[in-house]
Amino acid sequence: MAGAIAGALLVTGCGGGSDTGGGGTADAAKKSDQKPNASAPSVPMETGAKKAAWTDRDRTRQLKVAPKRLVQGKQTDLKRVRLDSDVDGMVPFYLTVSYTNTGKETLTRPDPENNFTITLADGTPGRPITLMNMNPLATESGVPKECDKAGPASLPPGSTGEACQIVMLPKDRTPAIVSYTDEASGALMWKIGDGEGYAGTNGLMTVGQSADAMWQDDNRDVPMTVTLTGMRKGDIGDLGRFQLSAAQKKMTPYYVTLRYRNTGTHVLLPTMQDGVGVSTAGGQQIQPMTFMDFSTPGNGVGSCRSAVAHTRLKPKSSLTMCSVHMMPEGDQPVAVTFKGEGRGAHQFGWRVP
Structure with missing residues (x-):
């Protein structure tokens, strides 16, 4: 998975110091009073090498x-960097990675570090940022010394390179997984600590618990409650009747069942599966896929079916719906999320076993 590039300029180069773009500025006229972070203790994690595609x-x-x-930094490490607003207030984690060329050709300007990220226990991915190596006064920043240089310009067969990825995470949250994702090989994962990331503090509900939500029908807000009743792993053979791409044939279907209760005073067209997502350990958000099977009422696969077309959920009535989510090879679900529609709509979720 390619890392998102936040608007960060100057200070240091990290895993790609020859980049020339960026969306911000830093104060190059003042010398940083930060001491180098090289002696900071490493966060314990798995470090075994794995075969991958790039x-x-x-x-x-x-x-x-x-x-x-993996080293946890401080917000002050990047105090002279103008960051995008979506990472403002987050804490930097410095992830040093290695990659060995097991092919037969020399790699030119390899940057597989951009496929790495860090995720929380609820599947929330960190935000990778790139800092441009343009400031000669940046050598005294709080960034670890291994992040103060770019990866190799070329990598012959059998050679190993190292690079650094800076990943921003919410303050006071503990990372759980380091992941590497590429479209050709799926997801690879390494646990940070016990891999749980203090899961009990991440605000997720458990299976069977309910939350209030809002959904729209004909531009009218309809309140409801949403309950996760179950999630089960399927088999790609379940989808044998459907035309799948080569990539989809390597995936695993997961079936998510939610119960919706209309607590309003108006009928509701049951399209709520559009708000369902599955967060993965690799930091991906898997949306539902629609499978049309005209042999039986409703859309879906086998016992995992959504509502029958043109039906309405009446006030004070409940409806159970199932959605299909295709999990990439090597990844695994950690949470089910739901995001409503209309006034006051928000996202909430459940931790899955």
Whole structure:
């Protein structure tokens, strides 16, 4: 998964110091009073190398990749960097990774570090940022020394390179997983600590618990309650009647069942499966897929079916619906989310076993 690039300029180069773009500025006229962060203790994590693919300009190369070191930084490390508003107030984590070229061709300007990220126990991914190596006064920043250089410009067969990825995470949250994702090889994961990330503090409900939500029908807000009643793993053979892409044939279907109760005074067209998502350990959000099977009422697969077309959910009535989510190879679900529509709509979720 390619990392998102936040608007950060100057200070240091990290895993791609030769980049020339960016969406912000830093104060280059003042010398940072931060001391180097090189002696900061590493966060314990798994570090075993794994076979991976790296897709570059529609070409897939073979690698072995591994996280090597993870250091939690401080907000003040980047105080002279103008960051995008969506990472403002977050804390930097410095992830050093290694990658070995197991193919037969030399790699030019490889950047597989951009496929790494860090996720929380609820599947929320961190936000990777790139800092541009343009400031000669940046050597005294709080960024670890291994992040103060770019990865190798080329990587011959059998050679190993290292690079650093800076990932921003919410303050006071504990990371659970380091993940590497590529479209050609799915997801690879390494646990941080016990891999739980203090899951009990992440605000997720458990299966069977309910939450208030809002959904719209004919531009009218209709209140309801939503309850996760179950989630089960399927088999790709369940979808044998449907035409799947080569990538989808490598995926695993998961079936999510939710019960909706109309607590309003107006009928509701049951399209609520559009608000359902599955958060994964690899930091992805998997939306439902629609499978049309005209042999039986409703849409879906086998016992996982959505509402019959043109039906309405009446006030004070309940309806159970099931959605199909295709999990990429190597990844796994950690939470089910629901986001409503209309006034006051918000997202909430449940932790899955």
